[in-house]
Amino acid sequence: GAGVSQTPSNKVTEKGKYVELRCDPISGHTALYWYRQSLGQGPEFLIYFQGTGAADDSGLPNDRFFAVRPEGSVSTLKIQRTERGDSAVYLCASSLQGTYNSPLHFGNGTRLTVT
Template identity: 90%
Template sequence: GAGVSQTPSNKVTEKGKYVELRCDPISGHTALYWYRQSLGQGPEFLIYFQGTGAADDSGLPNDRFFAVRPEGSVSTLKIQRTERGDSAVYLCASRLAGGAGGELFFGEGSRLTVL
């Protein structure tokens, strides 16, 4: 596609429920990032994929959070047993390749509200 696409744009769920957030990166971009952003804060790094593998998942806050990228393109961020503190905007970004640096292209984000 022309840009990074994230779905859903908004998700309201109840505490304890399971949530999946999807990211479709720019075609050909091998590096994919997930960030979490709370109101008035900067994006907080969660996980980075190079191809199909998670090269760095050090930002995932706990084992309720998991992300996959099985074919090296679309990625899904999965949150189990959601808590109110998980409410935030989840941002996905992609870039051509890791290692060489370069700009990140961001999606519009998925706003998650846990009631």
């Protein structure tokens, strides 16, 4: 079946602009995660949804970052007033149950470049 889909694959924006990144998880997966991966680093946790609600948003760096999952499927990560330091690959992952041993299925990410 189809895997996790992320759009766009690349996004270039100017400092100060607003961006939205979209994630389509695997059908039937209740848990959805957003991670951010900077060059030479492992993925860094941002936020986790179980269904429609954000179960853990402790990884969001500041209030410029916000994510929604209104119908428990597609999720959008929103970044306001972008800064050059926000440049990274934003990865979305979904899992069937969201438990400690439930494997994550990652999309290919959105590469965000803030100029």
